[in-house]
Amino acid sequence: xxxxxxxxxxxxxxxxxxxxxxxxxxxxxxxxxxxxxxxxxxxxxxxxxxxxxxxxxxxxxxxxxxxxxxxxxxxxxxxxxxxxxxxxxxxxxxxxxxxxxxxxxxxxxxxxxxxxxxxxxxxxxxxxxxxxxxxxxxxxxxxxxxxxxxxxxxxxxxxxxxxxxxxxxx
Amino acid sequence: xxxxxxxxxxxxxxxxxxxxxxxxxxxxxxxxxxxxxxxxxxxxxxxxxxxxxxxxxxxxxxxxxxxxxxxxxxxxxxxxxxxxxxxxxxxxxxxxxxxxxxxxxxxxxxxxxxxxxxxxxxxxxxxxxxxxxxxxxxxxxxxxxxxxxxxxxxxxxxxxxxxxxxxxxxxxxxxxxxxxxxxxxxxxxxxxxxxxxxxxxxxxxxxxxxxxxxxxxxxxxxxxxxxxxxxxxxxxxxxxxxxxxxxxxxxxxxxxxxxxxxxxxxxxxxxxxxxxxxxxxxxxxxxxxxxxxxxxxxxxxxxxxxxxxxxxxxxxxxxxxxxxxxxxxxxxxxxxxxxxxxxxxxxxxxxxxxxxxxxxxxxxxxxxxxxxxxxxxxxxxxxxxxxxxxxxxxxxxxxxxxxxxxxxxxxxxxxxxxxxxxxxxxxxxxxxxxxxxxxxxxxxxxxxxxxxxxxxxxxxxxxxxxxxxxxxxxxxxxxxxxxxxxxxxxxxxxxxxxxxxxxxxxxxxxxxxxxxxxxxxxxxxxxxxxxxxxxxxxxxxxxxxxxxxxxxxxxxxxxxxxxxxxxxxxxxxxxxxxxxxxxxxxxxxxxxxxxxxxxxxxxxxxxxxxxxxxxxxxxxxxxxxxxxxxxxxxxxxxxxxxxxxxxxxxxxxxxxxxxxxxxxxxxxxxxxxxxxxxxxxxxxxxxxxxxxxxxxxxxxxxxxxxxxxxxxxxxxxxxxxxxxxxxxxxxxxxxxxxxxxxxxxxxxxxxxxxx
Numbered sequence: 001x002x003x004x005x006x007x008x009x010x011x012x013x014x015x016x017x018x019x020x021x022x023x024x025x026x027x028x029x030x031x032x033x034x035x036x037x038x039x040x041x042x043x044x045x046x047x048x049x050x051x052x053x054x055x056x057x058x059x060x061x062x063x064x065x066x067x068x069x070x071x072x073x074x075x076x077x078x079x080x081x082x083x084x085x086x087x088x089x090x091x092x093x094x095x096x097x098x099x100x101x102x103x104x105x106x107x108x109x110x111x112x113x114x115x116x117x118x119x120x121x122x123x124x125x126x127x128x129x130x131x132x133x134x135x136x137x138x139x140x141x142x143x144x145x146x147x148x149x150x151x152x153x154x155x156x157x158x159x160x161x162x163x164x165x166x167x168x169x170x
Numbered sequence: 171x172x173x174x175x176x177x178x179x180x181x182x183x184x185x186x187x188x189x190x191x192x193x194x195x196x197x198x199x200x201x202x203x204x205x206x207x208x209x210x211x212x213x214x215x216x217x218x219x220x221x222x223x224x225x226x227x228x229x230x231x232x233x234x235x236x237x238x239x240x241x242x243x244x245x246x247x248x249x250x251x252x253x254x255x256x257x258x259x260x261x262x263x264x265x266x267x268x269x270x271x272x273x274x275x276x277x278x279x280x281x282x283x284x285x286x287x288x289x290x291x292x293x294x295x296x297x298x299x300x301x302x303x304x305x306x307x308x309x310x311x312x313x314x315x316x317x318x319x320x321x322x323x324x325x326x327x328x329x330x331x332x333x334x335x336x337x338x339x340x341x342x343x344x345x346x347x348x349x350x351x352x353x354x355x356x357x358x359x360x361x362x363x364x365x366x367x368x369x370x371x372x373x374x375x376x377x378x379x380x381x382x383x384x385x386x387x388x389x390x391x392x393x394x395x396x397x398x399x400x401x402x403x404x405x406x407x408x409x410x411x412x413x414x415x416x417x418x419x420x421x422x423x424x425x426x427x428x429x430x431x432x433x434x435x436x437x438x439x440x441x442x443x444x445x446x447x448x449x450x451x452x453x454x455x456x457x458x459x460x461x462x463x464x465x466x467x468x469x470x471x472x473x474x475x476x477x478x479x480x481x482x483x484x485x486x487x488x489x490x491x492x493x494x495x496x497x498x499x500x501x502x503x504x505x506x507x508x509x510x511x512x513x514x515x516x517x518x519x520x521x522x523x524x525x526x527x528x529x530x531x532x533x534x535x536x537x538x539x540x541x542x543x544x545x546x547x548x549x550x551x552x553x554x555x556x557x558x559x560x561x562x563x564x565x566x567x568x569x570x571x572x573x574x575x576x577x578x579x580x581x582x583x584x585x586x587x588x589x590x591x592x593x594x595x596x597x598x599x600x601x602x603x604x605x606x607x608x609x610x611x612x613x614x615x616x617x618x619x620x621x622x623x624x625x626x627x628x629x630x631x632x633x634x635x636x637x638x639x640x641x642x643x644x645x646x647x648x649x650x651x652x653x654x655x656x657x658x659x660x661x662x663x664x665x666x667x668x669x670x671x672x673x674x675x676x677x678x679x680x681x682x683x684x685x686x687x688x689x690x691x692x693x694x695x696x697x698x699x700x701x702x703x704x705x706x707x708x709x710x711x712x713x714x715x716x717x718x719x720x721x722x723x724x725x726x727x728x729x730x731x732x733x734x735x736x737x738x739x740x741x742x743x744x745x746x747x748x749x750x751x752x753x754x755x756x757x758x759x760x761x762x763x764x765x766x767x768x769x770x771x772x773x774x775x776x777x778x779x780x781x782x783x784x785x786x787x788x789x790x791x792x793x794x795x796x797x798x799x800x801x802x803x804x805x806x807x808x809x810x811x812x813x814x815x816x817x818x819x820x821x822x823x824x825x826x827x828x829x830x831x832x833x834x835x836x837x838x839x840x841x842x843x844x845x846x847x848x849x850x851x852x853x854x855x856x857x858x859x860x861x862x863x864x865x866x867x868x869x870x871x872x873x874x875x876x877x878x879x880x881x882x883x884x885x886x887x888x889x890x891x892x893x894x895x896x897x898x899x900x901x902x903x904x905x906x907x908x909x910x911x912x913x914x915x916x917x918x919x920x921x922x923x924x925x
Contacts, residue, residue, distance in 0.1 A: 026276075027276070027277065027278040027279075028270070028272055028275075028276070028277065028278060028279045029270050029278070029279035029282040030259065030270060030279075041259065043261035043262075043263075043268075049264060062259055089221070090221065090261070090263055090266055090268060090284070091261070091263045091264065091266075092263065092264055093217075093221050093263055093264060093265050093266035094264050094265045095265060106332065107332055107653075107654050107657040107658060107661075108331055108332040108657075108658070109328070109331050109332045111185070116223075118217070118221060118222050118223045119222060119223035120187070120223075121187075121223070122185060122186065122187045124185055124328055124331070126331055128540065130537045130540060143288075144327040144328055144330075144331050145286070145287045145288040145290075145327045146265075146287035146290075146327075147265045147286045147287045147288055148264050148265045166530065166534070167530050167531075167533040167534040167537065168533075168534075168537065
């Protein structure tokens with residue numbers, strides 16, 4: 001098992017411990033990570049959200065300290081893996097754009113009106129903030145508030161969307 | 171309702187498609203459930219548990235919180251007593267955040283809310299209050315602020331990016347034209363000259379037709395004597411010469427007057443803009459990027475000059491010229507006139523569409539251009555890293571690839587316009603050919619009569635069509651560009667300074683330097699507090715060391731003393747007078763600052779030392795430099811005190827710049843002095859020299875010194891330990907060391923261990 005537990009000892013120094021890591025959702029609505037006699041409520045951060053979204057997952061406690069680094073969820077038991085996947089769905093949530101309805105420019109900002117899998121959405125970007133091309137294709141747009149919009153395959157959108165996106169896609 | 175809140179409401183309505191307020195009926199329902207207690211803060215949880223966009227409201231009152239979900243029958247409201255909350259946890263995600271409100275350990279969560287980053291600021295306000303409560307601190311919130319705080323938190327990212335969202339294009343142009351008022355006379359003359367140019371341009375083709383029909387052909391036919399024909403022709407040619415002279419004279423007047431007038435307006439705008447920028451509070455500068463502000467003063471005003479000097483006249487006179495041409499052509503021959511005038515709207519539309527298409531091409535090219543400049547701005551400042559890792563070839567390849575990419579885009583733009591314009595001119599020629607097709611049979615005697623001269627005039631007029639069509643076709647783009655620049659300029663001009671003078675400000679003469687904090691609270695936004703009830707009294711001449719962990723509030727304290735911001739609660743008194751009652755300019759002249767990274771302006775060393783007192787005698791400058799341990803190194807420079815430093819000037823080391831800034835502070839002779847990490851970034855020897863200089867500087871003044879190296883503060887009269895926005899310990903170095911469990915003792919021991 002490659003998952004590593006990074007444990008904080010009493011003097012604050014970090015040491016690594018081997019052993020089984022298990023995960024579960026509890027009634028308090030939090031994901032709990034357990035190893036040996038230590039357990040903590042954690043949240044999940046992807047170390048490589050776009051390059052390798054399903055591996056190298058950092059489990060962090062309320063103080064943002066890393067409790068464990070899961071290199072590959074396949075190495076967890078089935079129950080823990082299911083718990084982790086549920087947490088990943090929330091942690092990795094971004095809007096999935098299915099149609100682009102309008103892109104308009106105003107002073108300093110660009111206005112986008114889109115349809116997403118989660119519902120219709122209007123957002124704004126700075127004029128000089130360009131969509132980012134992701135390692136495995138697709139586009140990622142970050143709006144002024146910091147929300148992310150993913151276009152998995154811009155070339156497969158409807159024609160109107162493709163026309164509007166033309167200036168933003170290589 | 172304040173103007174700010176109106177703007178925030180407008181932003182939410184226009185840009186976010188979410189409610190501008192908590193629904194009124196829901197507010198009533200929640201407050202009813204709370205027995206009339208008011209909602210003090212609220213936020214919208216815009217995602218449900220399955221991460222679909224939804225509408226769930228989260229409200230906070232003095233003793234309760236409430237979660238309200240919209241269902242088919244209205245609102246499902248659940249109230250929870252705040253006293254039952256034992257923990258609050260937020261899990262941030264890429265775009266979905268989760269706030270969990272917890273009660274007793276092991277019990278189900280009291281509430282679990284999911285929301286996007288757009289709502290996160292509003293949720294943070296509530297989370298902050300609840301966390302304070304959990305930690306045992308009371309946080310009193312003012313009633314009636316909930317709507318404002320919600321609107322501000324949602325609208326702020328958009329407002330920071332674009333403050334003048336409510337400006338309509340016509341209103342902006344009207345306001346811009348208002349700047350022409352002082353130059354009415356020149357504007358009238360310039361417009362009159364431009365009108366003359368337009369009108370006299372119509373005369374030569376008419377004269378050509380007149381000469382052919384009324385002089386040449388009658389003379390050839392023998393119905394007009396050669397002598398009389400010669401006289402008339404000479405007069406006509408003379409008239410034509412006069413027309414051209416008048417036209418060029420008018421062109422001279424127009425170009426000269428309008429260009430100069432445009433410059434005056436741009437100058438006025440730059441002056442007004444710069445003066446306003448100087449008066450704005452620090453908060454404004456932390457929101458806006460320096461480059462963006464510089465662009466507004468330079469490039470935007472320059473673009474407005476172009477619009478005012480030429481754009482307005484070109485657009486308005488092109489309309490007049492097209493109308494004039496259409497009228498003349500229709501009056502000369504209405505059939506041929508229709509052939510020429512009917513396609514004009516089509517041409518304007520085609521040019522407009524071409525402009526739109528070119529804009530799209532430019533966006534693409536601009537995006538790729540930014541990838542080229544990204545490489546430059548990465549690798550030129552980071553050239554040492556590039557070389558250290560032997561990555562020159564890779565960077566050359568990366569640049570080459572992007573450069574080729576952007577060149578392809580520019581060539582695409584060139585392919586577009588170089589195809590379009592010949593085609594457009596071909597279209598105009600097609601109109602001329604059509605005119606010929608209609609005219610030739612008539613010239614040969616078939617159909618209604620068409621005099622040859624009239625036809626020649628007609629042909630000459632057709633050559634004048636293209637220019638005004640081009641201007642009108644591009645009118646939308648010209649106006650858009652100008653209003654965009656005007657928007658950016660007016661946005662700054664309309665920003666109100668957050669520090670305001672009272673009607674009759676007090677001047678302390680002299681300032682003794684007593685500084686009193688009375689329960690001072692401060693937050694950069696309405697809810698989260700950076701300082702929480704800080705109180706102290708500092709006597710004139712005391713040296714106070716501010717110590718504590720980073721982010722604890724030390725810099726905020728000195729920023730408040732300098733009145734860069736006003737307190738949110740409590741008061742700061744200088745010699746017993748509330749700081750907000752003082753004449754800010756006069757008061758700041760009594761304040762000196764030596765910062766961690768001293769800023770020297772482009773100019774000579776002497777100009778930098780005399781920055782606060784430009785008239786100070788040179789002997790005083792030398793004395794100040796000597797006291798700052800700067801005189802020695804300055805006189806070793808080739809040009810001594812006259813050495814040009816700062817950007818593009820002689821490069822001084824960090825320690826040298828610091829000593830020049832200390833000399834500047836010594837010469838300024840402030841009553842209250844702020845030292846913010848003045849010696850943190852220099853070597854030990856330089857630190858010793860700077861310490862000596864500082865010891866001379868602090869004598870006889872009230873000093874607030876921030877330092878992480880606690881050893882530098884041993885001579886302080888008292889030390890204030892600031893942590894988490896509170897003054898947690900104070901006393902002399904020895905007194906604080908004597909507290910074995912104290913924070914200061916712990917910090918000091920840690921530094922001794924590391925040394």
